[in-house]
Amino acid sequence: MSTNPGPEERNLSEWSRRLTQALQILDLEVDHKMLVDLAEESSENVGPHAGLISTFLVGYAAGLSKTSGRKAAEEAVQTAADTAFQLAATGLEGPEGEGWKDSAQ
Template identity: 50%
Template sequence: MSSPDNDHRSLDDITRRLTQALQILDLEVDYPLLLGLAADTSRAVGPDAGPISTFLVGYAAGMTSTSGTQAATDAVERAVGVARQATEKTGDGGVEDGWAHTAQ
């Protein structure tokens, strides 16, 4: 069984490898924010929805014209907020129609 320290170290290692390979060296990854979104979306929709939601958040943030680390962080946080709203569960087990007013 892995410890939280090992999990965090593994996330740091893969993040460093991927940011170097993808040439996005100044990116700070907010693990709790993205993992929380993935967990929430998976609970609301199903296990495959978590990775899809985080990919789409990254894509939306990347489409935002940004310059600098703070602008990128803000773009990710905005995209996560929209994704959370769009995947909220209703009381009847379905996904709420919360996405209608989320155009960025």
């Protein structure tokens, strides 16, 4: 198994590096595969643009959480992503109600 990233992963890494520098969030390590998987599953089960909205909302939810440091930020992203994956798996027919209200933070 090769450890060399393919062209898409190199492009995503370079883009993430440039964008995080421009946004001045230098200590963030972006999990490209997780975000791409979430975007694809959301788009497939909900609609073509649901992936964009899902990944944005995961980042937003993570940003709202009270974190300090890189590890805590990564955990906040993962927690929000886990919730998004659960909903994306069921599309628009998924669970609703109070049980989901504070699940991402």
